[in-house]
Amino acid sequence: MRSKTENDRxxxxxxxxxxxxxxxxxxxxxxxxxxxxxxxxxxxxxxxAIDEDDFLRTCIKCGLCVEACPYDTLLLAKPGDNKPLGTxxxxxxxxxxxxxxxxxxxxxxxxxxxxESSVTTDGKLDINIAExxxxxxxxxxxxxxxxxxxxxxxRACPILGEAITVEYSKNERTGKHAYLTPLVHADACTGxxxxxxxxxxxxxxxxxxxxxxxxxxxxxxYIKGWDKTDEKRLExxxxxxxxxxxxxxxxxxxxxxxxxxxx
Amino acid sequence: MSMIWNKYRYLxxxxxxxxxxxxxxxxANAWGWSILxxxxxxxxxxxxxxxxxxxxxxxxxxxxxxxxxxxxxxxxIITMFYLxxxxxxxxxxxxxxxxxxxxxxxxxxxxxxxxxxxxxxxSRNMRYWVLALSFIISFxxxxxxxxxxxxxxxxxxxxxxxxxxxxxxxxxxxxxxLLVLKNGWCGHICPLGGFYSLVGKFSLIRVKHTEENCxxxxxxxxxxxxxxxxxxxxxxxxxxxxxxxxxxARCIEVCDDNALGFSIxxxxxx
Numbered sequence: 353m354r355s356k357t358e359n360d361r362x363x364x365x366x367x368x369x370x371x372x373x374x375x376x377x378x379x380x381x382x383x384x385x386x387x388x389x390x391x392x393x394x395x396x397x398x399x400x401a402i403d404e405d406d407f408l409r410t411c412i413k414c415g416l417c418v419e420a421c422p423y424d425t426l427l428l429a430k431p432g433d434n435k436p437l438g439t440x441x442x443x444x445x446x447x448x449x450x451x452x453x454x455x456x457x458x459x460x461x462x463x464x465x466x467x468e469s470s471v472t473t474d475g476k477l478d479i480n481i482a483e484x485x486x487x488x489x490x491x492x493x494x495x496x497x498x499x500x501x502x503x504x505x506x507r508a509c510p511i512l513g514e515a516i517t518v519e520y521s522k523n524e525r526t527g528k529h530a531y532l533t534p535l536v537h538a539d540a541c542t543g544x545x546x547x548x549x550x551x552x553x554x555x556x557x558x559x560x561x562x563x564x565x566x567x568x569x570x571x572x573x574y575i576k577g578w579d580k581t582d583e584k585r586l587e588x589x590x591x592x593x594x595x596x597x598x599x600x601x602x603x604x605x606x607x608x609x610x611x612x613x614x615x
Numbered sequence: 616m617s618m619i620w621n622k623y624r625y626l627x628x629x630x631x632x633x634x635x636x637x638x639x640x641x642x643a644n645a646w647g648w649s650i651l652x653x654x655x656x657x658x659x660x661x662x663x664x665x666x667x668x669x670x671x672x673x674x675x676x677x678x679x680x681x682x683x684x685x686x687x688x689x690x691x692i693i694t695m696f697y698l699x700x701x702x703x704x705x706x707x708x709x710x711x712x713x714x715x716x717x718x719x720x721x722x723x724x725x726x727x728x729x730x731x732x733x734x735x736x737x738s739r740n741m742r743y744w745v746l747a748l749s750f751i752i753s754f755x756x757x758x759x760x761x762x763x764x765x766x767x768x769x770x771x772x773x774x775x776x777x778x779x780x781x782x783x784x785x786x787x788x789x790x791x792x793l794l795v796l797k798n799g800w801c802g803h804i805c806p807l808g809g810f811y812s813l814v815g816k817f818s819l820i821r822v823k824h825t826e827e828n829c830x831x832x833x834x835x836x837x838x839x840x841x842x843x844x845x846x847x848x849x850x851x852x853x854x855x856x857x858x859x860x861x862x863x864a865r866c867i868e869v870c871d872d873n874a875l876g877f878s879i880x881x882x883x884x885x
Contacts, residue, residue: 375744383752386763390756409678409758412671412686413768414657415776419644428772430779437763438656438772462657462665462685463675 389434393565395441396543398426399449399482400458400466404564411465413438417457423450426457442484444545444560451479451510451544480511485543485560486567487516487536494557496533499523505534505558508550514540516547534558538567625864632708640775655709655771656762657686665689670810674759677750694814700862702815706801706808707840707863711770715785716801719792720840729797737796739843739859742809749806761806798840808859815858822867823854823878835866835875854878 390408398417401407417440418426425447429435440457442449455477458466471482487505491497509516516534523529534547536558545560576582640658642648652659657667667689676682697705707713723729752760762768766784773781792799801808824847831849836842844857845866867875 371744375748378745379748379752382748382760382764383756386752386756386758386760389763390758405757406680409675409680412657412667412675412759413762413772414653415644415772416653416657416659418776419647419652428776430773430777430781431769431784432780438768460659462653462659462667462683462689464681464683 390436395435396485398440398457400471402467407465410463411439412463416460420456420460425449444548448545448549455479482542486541486563487547487558487560488566490557504550504552505547508546511540622868625868629708644775669694670807674753678753678757697814699819701818701820702811702858703861705811707861712767715789716792719789737803741803746806746809812858819880821854821880825874826852828872828874830872834869838865838869
């Protein structure tokens, strides 16, 4: 016969182990799910949204921005939308952002997930500096690149002539016509999506992507020597010299040495 | 008639509060009302007073978010409020899932599920484990973990902003409570309930039992969603001090003998 205390101890240990097991299983499923839903990159946020990772941890999912939007542009992600649950987004092809000058969706944000300062110039709200996304053009399906005249996106653009311009070029195929093709300028485009809404092709040939998806990154070691402001980055630069087996002598010596020092 | 009123007065108040709040939130989105805007995660009352879910704010803090003044003030207001009226008063007077789980509990009693499923295989302390787990996942993943799976938010947002597949989550909770575990979601798992249980440990308004009036009919224990808090019934004249009591007042109104009633907690020890 085992003593009662021993039995109790066994029960206690078993219960603890079971608790830990269930917690681990639950935690695993829970974090896997969270990881999955937050992995979605192709989501367009309201104006003034901070960096996506910070946005996901800061947005409290209250929907005040959605309620403030007068055009019903903003939606809250529902189960089944395959987007981080409860966070605001918009689909420009359905309803684009009409870029209200008073940006009603941003000041109502209680958490700062929509950052007022990022859409403010000289103390005044300025929707033109918002960076919700960037319009990109599929030159294969855009009929302007076929030589058919269409400037729907250019006309729809609220920053007409700056975010989208029309470029002239010669149509070599006919020899006597011009291509009038749209060109998006990333420094002016806000990603409002009015162009995507206006596009006449079946599936929009100009569409908005999140900027971090649509754009590359040159890296800080490339400096535009012809650009005064970019050149300024060199002002307080310190340099570090490293000597390796190959570089201990001058480069010109290495070139003259019939390369035996390389082997 | 007054009999019915006596038996259901608090239930009626609770349903009015729950549905009234939902209606105000719904109206804010659908018709632009400005009395109560937002949702249970964070709201604005009268276009001025911020209100925020303190549990969500804590998760955000653990996740490493920079907290804005508005939501800190909002979370403090809500915490103070429930410190007065009873932590889990949120659960029975505000939370929309309560409508679902109460319906499941009622149906469970009506069709007598408990007669052939007497054993309750799960611990009610599970909610504190889930609560701790939510903070761990929030910390590791850098996001407010429960806010991404909360069926409360799914239902609440669903009513205000549109459901999507959200109805499935609500149906699962209903079936789970009906067939698998009595008071399963609200009484065992929900970490928000766990959070408010901890707040409720210190809250002011409590149900008090008067043993001299009690006839031990046990009607109170039948309707109570957290039976364990009523351990003193028929034994001792003391208030229900457990934070797990939701202050739903069903026990008060089903009692025919005036043995239960609301009281203010006495802080001075006698």
